[in-house]
Amino acid sequence: MIDEKIGYSFKDKSLLTAALTHPSKSKDNYQRLEFLGDSILGFLVGEYLYSHTEKHEGELTVLRSHYVSEKHLSECFDEMGLGEFVLLGKSMNGEITSAIKCDIIEAIIAGIYLDGDMQTARKFVIEKLHIEDFENAKNDNYKSQLQELIQANFKCAIKYETAKIGDNFEAKFFMDDDCIAMGYGKDKTSAEQNCAYVALTKLFVEEE
Numbered sequence: 001m002i003d004e005k006i007g008y009s010f011k012d013k014s015l016l017t018a019a020l021t022h023p024s025k026s027k028d029n030y031q032r033l034e035f036l037g038d039s040i041l042g043f044l045v046g047e048y049l050y051s052h053t054e055k056h057e058g059e060l061t062v063l064r065s066h067y068v069s070e071k072h073l074s075e076c077f078d079e080m081g082l083g084e085f086v087l088l089g090k091s092m093n094g095e096i097t098s099a100i101k102c103d104i105i106e107a108i109i110a111g112i113y114l115d116g117d118m119q120t121a122r123k124f125v126i127e128k129l130h131i132e133d134f135e136n137a138k139n140d141n142y143k144s145q146l147q148e149l150i151q152a153n154f155k156c157a158i159k160y161e162t163a164k165i166g167d168n169f170e171a172k173f174f175m176d177d178d179c180i181a182m183g184y185g186k187d188k189t190s191a192e193q194n195c196a197y198v199a200l201t202k203l204f205v206e207e208e
Helices: 002-006 013-019 031-052 057-067 070-080 098-115 118-128 131-136 142-153 188-205
Strands: 158-165 168-175 178-185
Touching: 013 031, 013 098, 031 057, 031 098, 031 118, 031 131, 057 131, 057 142, 057 188, 070 098, 098 118, 118 131, 142 188, 158 188, 168 188, 178 188
Parallel strands: none
Antiparallel strands: 158 168, 168 178
16 A cells, blocks of 8 residues: 555545656646645755754755655665556656656655645655754765756756866866866766766855
8 A cells, every 4th residue: 555655544535646646647636735745845955954953055965865865765766666546647657757756755755744734745755765863874976966956956057067188078068158067087978977976075065
């Protein structure tokens, strides 16, 4: 039963059904719940980290980005085994993308909040998204982290310019026309990841 997988039994089953329903299946779907759940998730993760660590703002921002990322939420979705309960339209051909998994987790959080209360939603977030293990959290997809944080905190265009220099590659990261960071690697991917790490550290982690 899904109640056992998520650790919560809905009193209003229509909320759970909506949280599991993709827009291709019905107009009564998870979109509105996902909108609310996204905000609740960000708040609860931020609240927990603020209360349980003395890390400064930049480090907290980066750490929170890990727990609200599509990759992490998708992994938690798979760990709970929720795939069999998702309601998809025929046009989706049974494919549950990582973006859909992320949306459903956020919708479930909102559903639990509406059906229960904030404390119940908090319990789900802490336990099912493994927030208590934040000291061991590792997200080395620096490009993904950087993109999410830039989108949340700045209004600008971003791009990488990468070129081969001798036996290595050099990557430059731009926000609008400003070069923010440079990185190097043996291939294009590693150069851009290293460049993103430098930009991430410069913009969000370094203490003033």
